[in-house]
Amino acid sequence: MLRTIAATRLITTRLARAYTTEPAGLLTRLKDDRKTFMRAKTQPDLNVVKNILSDYTYYIKSPNAKPGQSEEAAVLSVIQKLVKRRQDAIGQYKAGGRPELAEQEQAELAVLQRYLPEQMSTEEIEAQVKSIIEQVGATSIRDMGKVMKAWTHEGADKKAVSDAVKKLLNSQ
Secondary structure (H helix, E strand, C coil), X not given: CHHHHHHHHHHHHHHHHHCCCCXXXXXXXXXXXXXXXXXXXXXXXXXXXHHHHHHHHXXXXXXXXXXXXXXXXXXXXXXXXXXXXXXXXXXXXXXXXXXXXXXXXXXXXXXXXXXXXXXXXXXXXXXXXXXXXXXXXXXXXXXXXXXXXXXXXXXXXXXXXXXXXXXXXXXX
């Protein structure tokens, strides 16, 4: 009797998990895509997704992992680091006269960018930076650290944000 009750609970728990309507997180999406790409044998996509998952696992176990950081934010930071790596590699391959390797990196970069949220435009970044400067009370370039700490928006490149902060603080 106990065995059948336990088995029934297990089955209903599994069914409940399978039919939930919660939106899938980025990590779940990556794991599902890995399975799909493995079945379809889509090589550049599969390599990139495996690389993201590997770097994410390494990041979680490393001492650099921020305590209290959400899973979504950790995955996004890993993807952003990989994007930056690919962009640097593309520039180096082009400078070194290796266009075939630059094309391969460009294809991998395109796959990575599919997993990033839509990036903010420079006008949107500048508008947000202006409001943060007013909130923080920044008056000179020395207050750049305060403004950067107050920046909380995920959909923007940090370099573009720092450039906008420099531009706006130097113009004051």
